[in-house]
Amino acid sequence: MKSWSGRASRTWAVATHTLRETVRDRVFAVSLIFAALLLTVSLVLGPLVAGQQDKLIQDFGLASISGIGIMLAVFVGTSLVYREVERRTIYTLLARPIGRGEYLIGKYAGMVLTLLLNIGLMGSLFLLLVHFHLGAFSPGLLAAIYLTAWELALVAAFSILFSVVSSPFLGAFFTLIVFVMGHLSRDILYFAKMLPEGAGRTLVEWSSYLLPNLEYFNVKGMAVYGKPISSSILGGATVYGALYITAVISLAVILFQRKDLK
C-alpha cells in the first residue's frame, strides 16, 4: 500500500473517473458545441475585415480555445471536489485505503485530462480550419496551443485550491481574480514602482511576485504574426508551470488533509 504503484493506481482510478464525470456532464458537450460555433463564426466574419482576415481567424480561434478552456477550468474545477463533499459521496470513497492527497491529486489530474481532451478536440478543429483556409498553418500555432494548455492547468490548480477552502462561488471568483491579475502582473509591478515607499507598495510588490505571471504562457500574438517561438520560451514556461502547479496543489493537499468533512 505504501508502494508507489498502489498510490499511482488509486490516483489514476480517481482521475479517469473524474474525466468520465466531466465528459458525461452537459457542460463539456456544451463547451465543445460552443467552441465549434465560435470557430465557424470566425470563418464567416473573416472576409468582412479587409486585409486582416487571416490574422483575425487565427486570433479569434486561439482566443476561443483559451476562453472556453478557462471557463471549464474555473467553473468545473471549483465544483468537482466541493460537490463530492457537499453531497457526501466522498464518505464511501475516502473510507477506502486511499489518502486524501491521492484523492485530491487524482481529482486534479482528472480535471487536467478534461482540459486536455477539450483543448485537443478544439485545437484539432481549429488547425483543420486554418489549414483549409490558408493551405497551411505555422508551427507557432501549435506552440501557442501547447502553452495555453499549461495556463489552463495552472488555473485549474487554483480552482481546486480555492474550492477546498471556500464554496464554488467564491472559489470561482478568486480563481478569476488570479487569472486576471496573472495577466496583469507586469503592469501591477510597474504600478507598484510608482507608489510611495511603504507597506502598501511592499504588499503590492509581493502579491505580484506571488501571483503567477500568466503572460509567460501567452505567445498567441507571436504565433499569429508568424514570429519564431524559441524553445527556451517553451521550455521556460513549461518548467515555470510545472513548479507553480506543484506548489499550488501541495498547498491544497495540506489544507484538504486538515479539513473536517461535514
Place this chain on the structure above:
Amino acid sequence: MANRIEFKGVSKEFRSDMLRRRKTVIHDLAFEVRPGETYAILGANGAGKTTTLKMLLDLISPSKGEIRIDGRPSNDPLSRRILGFLPEQPYFLQHLTGGELIRYYAVLSGVDRGEAARRSKKLLNRLGLKSAGDRRIRTYSKGMMQRLGFAQVLVAEPEILVLDEPLSGLDPIGRREIRQLLLDQKERGRTILLSSHILEDVERVCDRAGFLVNGTIKREVDVGAADLLEVLAEGMGGGDMSEADHIADTIVRQGELVQFALRNEEDFPKVQQVVQARGGRIVSVNRRRKTLEDLFVENVSAVEDRD
C-alpha cells in the same frame, strides 16, 4: 487477538463559524470492539452516533483522544484496508451506473480489475440490483441506494464492517434480507460496529450494545448473554412481592397476573414456593431471550438523561 476497534478518551468539539461558539458533542468517549463481535451504538437522535463513526473513518478528526483500528491509528489510510463503511443515508456518484461504482470502489480498495468485475456482478445479484446494475445511480430509489451501500461495503471483503443505521430506509422485506446478511457476515467471523436508535433492529444481531448518551457511552450491556424464564402466575392477591425480589430479575404486575422473569432456571422451584405460599397458581412458563428493551428499562436512568 487485540481489539479490532478502540476509542480512548475521545472528545469532539465543533465550532460554529458564526459565533465562534464551541459545542462539545463527544465527551471522553471510550469503548472497544473485540474480534468477531457485533457491537451496537444505541442512542437517541443527536446523541453523537454519526459523529463517532465519522471520527473512526477519519472523515473528521477528534479534538482529543485516540482511535485505533487493529492497533493502527485511524488517521493512517492503511487502517482502512480491512474496513467497509456504510454512511447514514448513503449517496453515490450520480453519473456512474451501480456496476461502475462498485468496480471503481473495488479498484480503490486494491482489488484487481477482473476480480472486481466478478465480485460486483455477484454482489449486485445478491442484493437484488441485478437489472439496476447497468442503470445510472441517478435513477435509484432510496432503498436501492441502501442496497448499493451494502454492495460497496462488501466488495472489498472487509474484516470490519462499520454501519451507520444500516436498516433505515428499507421496507420490511429489505430489513429482513439485510438482517440475514449481517448474520451471515457474523457467521464468517467478521467484526461489526453499527449504530441505531431502533432496538428491534439490532437485538437479533448484536452481541453487545453501548448506550450513547450526551456523547459518551453511559452503559454497556451484553445482549443475549441471558435467556430468561418467564413465569406467569395468578390469584396471589395484592401487596408487594419483596420476598421474590432476590429470585427474579424483574417482577411485573398486570392486574390479576404477575410475571416473574428468571435468569436461572434453578430458581424456578423457589418461585413456585412463593406462588404457593400466597395461594396462587402458575399459569404459564416461557423461555425467551432477554431483549434490549428489558435492558433499556434497566438503564432508564441513562435513557432519562437524554435531552
